[in-house]
Amino acid sequence: MSTLKNGIVCSPAIHAPGEREITFSQAIREAVAEEMARDERVFVIGEDVAEAGSVFKVLVGLLDEFGADRVIDSPISEAGIAGIGVGAAITGMRPIVDIMFGDFTTLVMDQMINQAAKTHYMSGGKLTVPMVLRTTLGASRRSAAQHSQSLHALFSHIPGLKVAVPATPYDAKGLMKSAIRDDNPVVIFEDKMLYQQKGPVPEGEYVLPLGQADVKRAGEDITIVATSSMVYTALEAVDKLAEAGISAELVDPRTTTPLDTETLIESARKTSRALVVDEGYQQYGVTGELAAVIADGAFYYLDAPVKRIGAMNVPVPFSPAMEDLTIPSADYVFETAKAMCG
Amino acid sequence: MTETNGTKQNGAELDAEHWLQAYEQMVRIRSFEEAANELYTSARMPGIAHLYIGEEAIAVGMCEVLRQDDYITSTHRGHGHCLAKGAALDRMFAELLGKEAGYCRGKGGSMHIADQETGNLGANGIVGGSAGIATGAGMSIKLRGTDQVAVCFFGDGALGQGLLYESMNMAQLWKLPVIYVCENNQYGEYTHNSKTAAGSMIGRATGFGVHAQGIDGQDIRTVYSTARLVVDRARNGGGPAFLVCNTYRFRGHHVGDIDRPYRTREEEEEWAKRDPLKLLEDWLTKTRQADASVFERIQQDVQTAVDEAVNFALEAPFPEESEVERHVYA
Ligand SMILES: Cc1ncc(C[n+]2csc(CCOP(=O)(O)OP(=O)(O)O)c2C)c(N)n1
Numbered sequence: 167m168s169t170l171k172n173g174i175v176c177s178p179a180i181h182a183p184g185e186r187e188i189t190f191s192q193a194i195r196e197a198v199a200e201e202m203a204r205d206e207r208v209f210v211i212g213e214d215v216a217e218a219g220s221v222f223k224v225l226v227g228l229l230d231e232f233g234a235d236r237v238i239d240s241p242i243s244e245a246g247i248a249g250i251g252v253g254a255a256i257t258g259m260r261p262i263v264d265i266m267f268g269d270f271t272t273l274v275m276d277q278m279i280n281q282a283a284k285t286h287y288m289s290g291g292k293l294t295v296p297m298v299l300r301t302t303l304g305a306s307r308r309s310a311a312q313h314s315q316s317l318h319a320l321f322s323h324i325p326g327l328k329v330a331v332p333a334t335p336y337d338a339k340g341l342m343k344s345a346i347r348d349d350n351p352v353v354i355f356e357d358k359m360l361y362q363q364k365g366p367v368p369e370g371e372y373v374l375p376l377g378q379a380d381v382k383r384a385g386e387d388i389t390i391v392a393t394s395s396m397v398y399t400a401l402e403a404v405d406k407l408a409e410a411g412i413s414a415e416l417v418d419p420r421t422t423t424p425l426d427t428e429t430l431i432e433s434a435r436k437t438s439r440a441l442v443v444d445e446g447y448q449q450y451g452v453t454g455e456l457a458a459v460i461a462d463g464a465f466y467y468l469d470a471p472v473k474r475i476g477a478m479n480v481p482v483p484f485s486p487a488m489e490d491l492t493i494p495s496a497d498y499v500f501e502t503a504k505a506m507c508g
Numbered sequence: 509m510t511e512t513n514g515t516k517q518n519g520a521e522l523d524a525e526h527w528l529q530a531y532e533q534m535v536r537i538r539s540f541e542e543a544a545n546e547l548y549t550s551a552r553m554p555g556i557a558h559l560y561i562g563e564e565a566i567a568v569g570m571c572e573v574l575r576q577d578d579y580i581t582s583t584h585r586g587h588g589h590c591l592a593k594g595a596a597l598d599r600m601f602a603e604l605l606g607k608e609a610g611y612c613r614g615k616g617g618s619m620h621i622a623d624q625e626t627g628n629l630g631a632n633g634i635v636g637g638s639a640g641i642a643t644g645a646g647m648s649i650k651l652r653g654t655d656q657v658a659v660c661f662f663g664d665g666a667l668g669q670g671l672l673y674e675s676m677n678m679a680q681l682w683k684l685p686v687i688y689v690c691e692n693n694q695y696g697e698y699t700h701n702s703k704t705a706a707g708s709m710i711g712r713a714t715g716f717g718v719h720a721q722g723i724d725g726q727d728i729r730t731v732y733s734t735a736r737l738v739v740d741r742a743r744n745g746g747g748p749a750f751l752v753c754n755t756y757r758f759r760g761h762h763v764g765d766i767d768r769p770y771r772t773r774e775e776e777e778e779w780a781k782r783d784p785l786k787l788l789e790d791w792l793t794k795t796r797q798a799d800a801s802v803f804e805r806i807q808q809d810v811q812t813a814v815d816e817a818v819n820f821a822l823e824a825p826f827p828e829e830s831e832v833e834r835h836v837y838a
């Protein structure tokens with residue numbers, strides 16, 4: 167049992183078995199450190215990642231453990247370090263490129279979309295780009311429109327890239343390790359608000375496959391699909407639904423590309439209703455794709471149209487009076503799900 | 509990295525009134541920042557802020573030579589630029605607190621203050637993000653045939669951004685009236701620029717043929733006289749300039765950065781001796797243009813104005829919920 171960011175206590179079903187509890191941040195650090203120890207081709211590059219251990223303190227200690235050749239403080243040159251990541255990956259290294267805020271990934275778009283994503287295909291399978299781009303997503307830190315976006319849909323749109331959006335420490339560690347070992351460019355989005363989130367993570371070695379959803383709560387009446395920190399928002403709604411006599415199933419895809427369509431469709435077929443929640447802008451977003459996949463695959467089993475809830479289609483405003491309105495809330499998820507079951 | 513090949517001026521041709529105004533403007537920025545810090549530590553300001561304390565001479569020295577219709581672009585550490593270009597204290601604080609009376613109706617906050625009335629095209633949360641905007645303003649000035657000037661403020665960290673170099677190249681090609689002002693406070697976040705900037709800073713501009721100078725950013729008289737030179741030159745069709753103003757941020761990267769393990773207290777003390785306010789006070793005193801009583805009176809008047817502005821902002825209402833969906837499109 168553990169206390170989540172919303173102060174609610176969740177059942178062990180959300181977690182993998184294991185006694186030890188560590189934070190999301192520690193889970194990421196462990197994954198990176200284990201992979202660096204295991205494979206000397208792995209290195210980390212980014213702004214303030216070495217001496218400062220990253221601005222969110224996620225990488226503290228790596229510099230001491232692996233030295234300045236493998237944990238590299240870069241200039242504020244996002245396009246440059248992404249390019250270095252691509253080039254180093256093609257020539258035998260396994261770089262982890264750190265982009266502090268997901269908002270700054272706009273600066274690496276050419277390197278990621280036209281270079282990293284295309285190289286393997288364009289070379290007829292000759293070249294590979296085994297790199298990881300780790301970055302953040304999520305609002306609600308009163309950081310305004312250029313430090314609050316959830317831009318994972320942009321990368322999910324691109325064939326050739328893989329995208330992970332872990333919600334729990336357990337998932338974060340397992341997915342990060344797989345991402346580092348993967349022969350493709352993988353972008354990992356970590357919600358800034360989750361770094362202090364604790365959860366059980368086993369001591370031993372494990373990896374989680376990219377492309378495997380996780381049923382975080384089993385239920386009968388409605389499927390709620392949620393990503394990243396929206397898993398906790400949805401979980402709060404699931405508990406409220408239970409009080410209202412509605413049994414909801416919570417499915418976390420964990421990666422948007424590749425997407426575990428099977429689990430999503432199977433769950434929706436079983437419950438006959440589906441609601442998708444994601445913190446990216448709703449328009450042309452992850453919710454649209456997931457809803458379409460479910461509508462397609464479960465059409466004949468559905469008792470209601472598939473619904474989706476994303477962030478409002480506005481730049482994230484600074485004022486607390488406005489910012490909170492733009493993000494999916496547990497109440498809104500609850501009301502929407504309840505209405506669908508009515 | 510600290511490079512100078514700069515202008516040295518004694519400012520003797522200007523009268524005491526001018527310098528006391530400049531002093532007051534610097535004090536206003538200092539007091540504003542102290543109050544912002546206080547609002548943060550007392551948990552009355554949402555989010556964080558990047559304080560300009562220690563760097564006041566640059567914004568004030570540059571903006572003193574600008575007209576109201578000249579443009580500036582600013583940075584995440586932008587309060588000083590906005591105030592120096594003429595922003596009002598009360599609407600600044602209101603923005604920091606996310607209130608409707610703020611310059612951006614609470615939508616922007618500390619990092620995004622914009623005010624077209626005073627030629628402020630906006631502070632920017634993206635390091636180097638305004639290099640293109642300032643250069644575009646320069647292009648617009650040229651096409652519209654006016655004699656305005658655009659000043660682009662950015663930090664030494666922005667020297668890592670490619671956009672800056674694309675922009676400077678074009679500004680020089682087309683002789684755009686843009687002044688690129690690098691506020692070299694030695695650090696980008698928690699990393700000293702000796703680890704992030706190779707070679708010469710001013711060489712980055714001279715490579716494009718852009719007029720470049722490295723100057724003492726703590727001495728407002730030097731900043732002012734250099735600004736006078738390059739702004740007049742740009743206004744008269746002489747093209748862009750690049751200034752590296754050597755300075756130091758006296759506080760942490762942002763209000764929450766209080767331990768500062770990445771630099772020594774000794775280094776901070778050395779720079780504290782070169783407090784821009786103190787330097788101007790000393791010179792004015794030494795040349796008998798003013799004395800301590802004058803400085804004190806200015807400080808008190810400014811403090812009263814700052815206190816009033818803070819109260820205004822604290823009492824101002826938050827925006828209505830309907831505000832959220834306004835201004836997504838024009
Ligand atoms: C493109 C981009 N990368 C990274 C950041 C995060 N960041 C904010 S301020 C900062 C340091 C900026 O240093 P500098 O330009 O020297 O300005 P200073 O803070 O010293 O005034 C960084 C890396 C950002 N805002 N934008």
Ligand SMILES: [Mg+2]
Nearest residue numbers: 663664695696
């Ligand atoms: Mg700096």
